[in-house]
Amino acid sequence: MKKLIFSVVSVVFSLVALGQQENLSNSTKPVHSEEPPVDGYVKKTDIENRKVIPYSAIRQTDIAYSKRVWREIDLREKMNKAFTSPKSRLIDIIISAVMSGELTAYDPTPTANDPNGDSFRNVLPADQVMARFGGDSVLVEEFNENNEVVSSRYESRTFSGDNVIKFRIKEDWIFDKQRSVFEPRIIGIAPLITPQIPGMDSNAGILPAAGGTTGGSGDPFDPFAVQQDQTSEETPVEQIAAPAPVQDQNAFVPAVDPTPAFWIYFPEARHILVNKEVVNRNNDATGLSYDDVFIKRMFASYIVKESNPEDLRIKDYIGDGVDRLYESERIKKSLMDYEQDLWSY
Template structure:
């Protein structure tokens, strides 16, 4: 009986040994396998196998308060540096998912059925997504020895997410009286791009004395024309450049994505942390747990005005953003008595 029990335990231990992962710390000979070796000392499969934890259901009759706000996330801030990490850049994750058909991009252009362009009414074709970032196809011509075009073809220009430094999110702050919870829920996310206006790179009609090339007043590194020596005869008046004219173009959404749909992509993408490589945080965790810095650019109002529409000063806009944040927090605090 003892021999049978011992043999049973030995067989069970052998199965457990085969089921476990080999000790990667004690490799003594080259590994010849079809798959490449593990990059590290353990296999990290937690992020890849995660599933989205659904939100609690909210009934319309239980919503006692609702406020919609629009925020902007600046990736140049220290707390948001993980969004622009080359190891796991947020815009690259979104673009790859759209190209694979896993995410739907929505056109931000205002229309009759979508005045603000952020209601997810008009689908943006995937072939036009990269064109919003200037990464569409370009015509390449081939020449012979006589400088004659012999053939031409289109090549897709590479996409680089380094130019995307801001994201805009649309969210609802909801008080559920059934659960007594006041929480924000993100509705959509949009990468912001700065439109390229023709003519901004050069100023027509400005030619320095002596027939030199035109000077771009918006380029701080442009070589300015040399001054004429005293007594020189020159009937051509020097150009007059208005240094006080500084045009500003506001970033606009390239497209919108529906956040409940994007959660199924974000939950399997790990966020790079500066202090710890084993955080186990996904992009879904970062957004749901509000682990980012942002500022409000608009709140729902009868006139549908943005903050910059009634406050011109940049510092004043930040104060208005903080006032709106405080008003949301004060609403929750005023619900309870201590």
């Protein structure tokens, strides 16, 4: 019996020693391994091996209250900076999963069977996903010494997620009377893009610079542009003293709101996000995944729409941007007040 116990203990210690030798950072002598060394002293396997924790089952008869809201997450806010980290950018994770077939992208275009475009009815093919971000290829032309095109070819365009600065999420706030829990559950998530409309002036709404020009330097090929090589002796006094023209603040400036590029079904995306670590500014050992961030509501957002009989967005009945934020906070407070009014203290 003692021999058997000694053999088992010896095997265990041998396996432990063998496991430590595979990590070059823990070795006491140079070891040549076919695999690259571990980037650090431990290998983070807790995120890679995680599984999605399912939601609690809810019966329709147990739902005493339900409210659907649409939110927007602005990645330029300080609390949402983790979504834009080059080490683990959210849009890169989603695009990679869609292109590899792990996630299904849904077309946000309103149709007869999907009036709002966010009901996950129409599948968007993977080859059309990159087209929503400006195309997956670019035409490259070669010129000769006479500035003539001699050849042209298409090259793959590298996707950059820097242009995606907002996400829209659709969620339901549900009160389960069986469990006495009032909780939100995200249904879908969509990256927002700003459409590029041909013919729209990109400098619309920008005040001209001093001297009446919109740019800092004159165009040498424009005979009517003010050149920068003019000296003070050649410039009339009246032209120097004349104030710069100011654009009318009430003038109409065309504005295009960001629109969803595609929709992702969040319960499906959880199986991808649960294995993607979120970069923390203060601690590298937090062990938080993107699934944890969304489930624990560790992001800043504002409401852009709530379910209503007229199917109106906040911007459809409120024009001022500040008043829209006040309306968003009012809707948030109404959700919190519903839960607080359920209990007596």
